[in-house]
Amino acid sequence: MRLILFLILSVLGASPAFAGCDLGRPGATTSILIPGTGRSVLLHRPASPEAPLPLVVLLHGSGGRGANILTDSGMASTADSRGFNIAAPDGGIPTGEGFAWNIPGVPTVTGKIPAAADPDDVAFIGRMIDVLAERGCIDRSRVYATGLSGGGRMTSWLGCVAADRFAAIAPDVGLRAGRPLVSDRSRPDPDTCQPSHPLPVMSFDGDADSTNPPGGGGAAYWRYSLDAALSRWAALNSCSSEPVRTEDAHWTSTRFAGCRNGVDVVSYVAKGRGHEWLAVNDWMWAFFQRFSR
Numbered sequence: 001m002r003l004i005l006f007l008i009l010s011v012l013g014a015s016p017a018f019a020g021c022d023l024g025r026p027g028a029t030t031s032i033l034i035p036g037t038g039r040s041v042l043l044h045r046p047a048s049p050e051a052p053l054p055l056v057v058l059l060h061g062s063g064g065r066g067a068n069i070l071t072d073s074g075m076a077s078t079a080d081s082r083g084f085n086i087a088a089p090d091g092g093i094p095t096g097e098g099f100a101w102n103i104p105g106v107p108t109v110t111g112k113i114p115a116a117a118d119p120d121d122v123a124f125i126g127r128m129i130d131v132l133a134e135r136g137c138i139d140r141s142r143v144y145a146t147g148l149s150g151g152g153r154m155t156s157w158l159g160c161v162a163a164d165r166f167a168a169i170a171p172d173v174g175l176r177a178g179r180p181l182v183s184d185r186s187r188p189d190p191d192t193c194q195p196s197h198p199l200p201v202m203s204f205d206g207d208a209d210s211t212n213p214p215g216g217g218g219a220a221y222w223r224y225s226l227d228a229a230l231s232r233w234a235a236l237n238s239c240s241s242e243p244v245r246t247e248d249a250h251w252t253s254t255r256f257a258g259c260r261n262g263v264d265v266v267s268y269v270a271k272g273r274g275h276e277w278l279a280v281n282d283w284m285w286a287f288f289q290r291f292s293r
Contacts, residue, residue, distance in 0.1 A: 020049065020051050020136055021045065021051040021052065021053075021132075021135060021136050021137035021138075022135055022136065023043060023132070023135050023137055024043045024044075024045050024137075025045065026045050026046065026047050026048060026049045027045065027046065027047035027080070028044075028045065029042055029043070029044040029070065029076065030042070030043050030045075031043075032131075034124070034127055034128050034131050035131065036127065037124055037127055037128075039089070039090070039092075039119070039124060040089075040090075041066065041087050041088065041089040041090075041128055042066045042067060042070060042086075042087070042088040042089070043085065043086070043087055043132070043137070044070065044075075044076050044079055044085065044086040044087075044088070045079075045085055045137070046079050046080045046081075046082075046083050046084065046085070047080055048083055050083070051136050051137055051138075052133070052136055052137055052138050052139045053083060053084050053085050053137070053138060053139065053142075054083075054084040054085065054138070054139055054142035054143070054144065054288070054289070055084065055085045055086070055087060055129070055132060055137075055138040055139075055142070055143045055144070056075065056079070056084055056085070056086050056087075056144045056145070056146060056285075056288070057086075057087050057089075057125060057128075057129075057143065057144065057145040057146070057147075057155075057158075057166075058070065058073065058075055058086050058087065058088045058146060058147065058151075059088075059089070059091075059101065059145065059146070059147025059148070059150075059151030059152075059154050059155055060088070060090070060091065060098070060099070060147070060148065060150075060151050061147075061148040061149035061150045061151050061152075062091075062095065062098075062100045062101070062108060062109035062149060062150030062151075063095050063096060063097075063098040063099070063100065063109045063150075064098045064099070064148075064150075064151075065090050065098050065099060066088030066089050066090050067088070068098070069088055069147070069148055069151065069277075070086065070088045072148070072277050073148070073277050073279070073281070074277075074281060075146075075281055078281040078282065078285060082282075082285050082289075084142075084285070085132070085137060085138055087128060087129075087132065089124070089125065089128060091121060091150075091154070092118060092119030092120070092121045092124060093108055093112070093114060093118050093119070095108055095109055095110050095112075096110075100112075100150060101121050101150055101151065101153070101154035101157075102114040102118050102119060102120060102121040102122075103121075103153055103154055103157045105179055105192075105221075106153065106179065106221045107219075107220070107221055108150075109150065121154065122157070122158065122161060122162055125158065125162075125165075126162060126165060129143055129165060140293070141167065141292040141293045142167055142288075142289075142292050142293075143165060143166055143167060143293075144166060144167055144168050144169065144170070144288045145158050145159070145166050145169045145170070146169065146170040146171065146172060146279065146284060147171060147172065147174060148172045148173060148174065148277055149172070149173050149174050149211070149212065149275065150174065151171075151172075151174065152171030152172050152173055152174015152175060152176075152203075152212075153171070153174045153176050153221075154174075155169050155170070155171045155174065156169070156171050156174065156175055156176040156177065156193075156229075157176070159193075159195055159199050159201065160177070160178055160192065160193035160194065160195055161193075161194075161195075163195035163196045163197055163199045164196050164197070164293075166199065166293075167200070167288070167291045167292050167293045168199065168200035168201070168202070168263075168287065168288050168290075168291045169199060169200070169201055169202075170201070170202040170203065170204070170279065170284045170287065170288070171201075171203050171204075172203070172204045172205075172277055172278055172279045173204065173205055173206065173209055173211075173212050173275055173276070173278060174203075174212060175201070175203035175205070175226060175229045175230070175233075175267070176188070176193075176229055177193045177228075177229045177232035177233050177236070178190065178191070178192030178193030178232070179192045179221065180220075180221070180222075180223040180224055181224075185220075185223040185224065186216060186223060186224050186225070186228065187224055187228055188224055188228060188229065188232045190232070193232070193236070195236060197261070198236070198237040198238065198259060198260045198261045198263045199233075199236075199237065199263060200237075200263040200264050200265070200287070200290075200291045201230075201233045201237075201263075201264075201265045201266070202264075202266050202267070202268075202283075202284060202287045203226070203229075203230070203266075203267045203268070204267075204268050204269075204270070204278040204279045204280075204284075205226055205267065205268070205269045205270070205278065206269065206270045206272075206273030206274045206275065206276065206278055207252070207269050207270065207271055207272065207273070208272055208273055208274045209273070209274050209275045210274065210275070211274075211275040212275065213225075214226040214227075214269055216228070226267065226269070227254075230243070230254060230256070230265055230267050231243075233256075233265045234256040234259070234265045237256070237259040237260055237261075237263050237265060238259060238260040239256040239257065239258055239259035239260075239265060240258035240259070241256060241257045241258040243255065243256050244257070249271070250270065250271055251268050251269065251270055251271065252268075252269045252271065253266065253267065253268050253269075254266065254267040254269075255267075263291070264287075266287070268280070268283070
């Protein structure tokens, strides 16, 4: 039936992508098997049956699951009101009752260093995007990523090594710009983050976070500060202006402007908040929708 519809649309000069998404149901969250991977993803579609729509890849923290972050982030209701799809996969490395992401050289929550035999999460997420696009569900030019903690680190890693897949990223308590430099762990190693093109970056952090401290320190894979990560992304994006900092009773923000291709690098640090979902979802979506590939 899909082949017949494809041929009819082709004859009429219409794009088959607008035939509609046949995965899941509008207004619902459905577990979707990604062919060729043996893995599935939770796909949340907004109530509108329109397709293709933008996609936000939503990544859980270390030891969590896609279902957890869908609930904890409140992103499903934002998707319903703003009109985008969410894909919430599980990481490739089992850790107790949950999963961790395979970021080469970065230990999981249990201290395990990912091995060559562990699933390639970058490849899986890329395949997931391809399948959702091939089935008419998403617009490839408007794919974004966000994630909490370990999911924020994975979001950052996607920006470093798969920037061609994403229009913008927004890590939550997890912004990185590659692994720490071995000779000076207070700085990112530039060789471990080389995106293929400028990438808009937004981050959310809490100034009372003792797990991934904005000031640096923490676990061995963390070490360098939020400012170091932001400055590295500003350099990668060829931002020409000095950072502008503003604050109110609740937030301190830092913004780099004058960046190549009109991208931005912006950070929000919540006062008195810790290691939790801090993103203001409407702010994040307003940022995302400014950019397309």
